[in-house]
Amino acid sequence: MKKLFVIIGFWGFFSLCMSEASAQYITDQSFVDGIFVENATGVKEPIHLPSIREADVMWKKTIWREIDFNQKMNQGFYFPVVPHQNWQNLITILMNGLRSGEIVAYADEITSTGELINPISYSKIVENTTLRGSTKRLNDDTGELEDIAYEEQLKSEDVTRCRVKEIWYFDKQRSQMMVRIIAICPVRLADDGNGNMVTEPLFWVPYNDATRRLLAKSPFFNRQNSATQLSYDEVFVKRMFDSYIYREENIYDRNIKDYAKGVEALNESERIKQSIIDYEQQLWEY
Numbered sequence: 227m228k229k230l231f232v233i234i235g236f237w238g239f240f241s242l243c244m245s246e247a248s249a250q251y252i253t254d255q256s257f258v259d260g261i262f263v264e265n266a267t268g269v270k271e272p273i274h275l276p277s278i279r280e281a282d283v284m285w286k287k288t289i290w291r292e293i294d295f296n297q298k299m300n301q302g303f304y305f306p307v308v309p310h311q312n313w314q315n316l317i318t319i320l321m322n323g324l325r326s327g328e329i330v331a332y333a334d335e336i337t338s339t340g341e342l343i344n345p346i347s348y349s350k351i352v353e354n355t356t357l358r359g360s361t362k363r364l365n366d367d368t369g370e371l372e373d374i375a376y377e378e379q380l381k382s383e384d385v386t387r388c389r390v391k392e393i394w395y396f397d398k399q400r401s402q403m404m405v406r407i408i409a410i411c412p413v414r415l416a417d418d419g420n421g422n423m424v425t426e427p428l429f430w431v432p433y434n435d436a437t438r439r440l441l442a443k444s445p446f447f448n449r450q451n452s453a454t455q456l457s458y459d460e461v462f463v464k465r466m467f468d469s470y471i472y473r474e475e476n477i478y479d480r481n482i483k484d485y486a487k488g489v490e491a492l493n494e495s496e497r498i499k500q501s502i503i504d505y506e507q508q509l510w511e512y
Contacts, residue, residue: 272438286395290473317385334427355380387413403506
């Protein structure tokens, strides 16, 4: 009899364990689209930047450069055009940040000192970036062409470039040439009314702590290794993009295109870039 009670008790314990395991299996069998549950980049923090003392800066130059999203290296700024899972392109991230009040924007007004002066609201940006016009449509009743007004709000696929304002400086405390991004500006191609497509800067966003926090939690597609996720902040700070210089601070308050065209403009852009490298090299004796 004692042996029978032992067997019954063991069987009851075994049945209980099996039922709990089965319930746990049913609970844990939610679908995972991958080989593991990926951690979102929302836990990332902006890359630490060293503090700067005015006394340590013995040389500096402000330049503006443009990132063309058509370049293969820069396509992560443009895609996906439609947000997919936690992936968004740059303009979508910035517009969402402006709408929520996480970041602020300034009007595109480049002064001789390159300062961002006039703040601009999200509603004003939407108004300024909305395309308005009219088109002809045939009236079925009268058989005549009529002018039909239309409005088209900014679409993410319209933004194909990004401008970057940055300061290069030599830190004598670290004996190193360094760079600090000051602001970024999305740019779209628009019709000037004469059938010509021209670049249209939309607004400037200061590359401050608020903007960096927003970009740090936004994943940037790593086309080399998707197991290593990048953030937009990492891409900007580590300079993982291709670009060209279109302006340097100058007494004439002008862009390169104002005094150089075609190949000459490209050569001037390269000359400015090389002058920064040469300055650092000339500080050392071999």
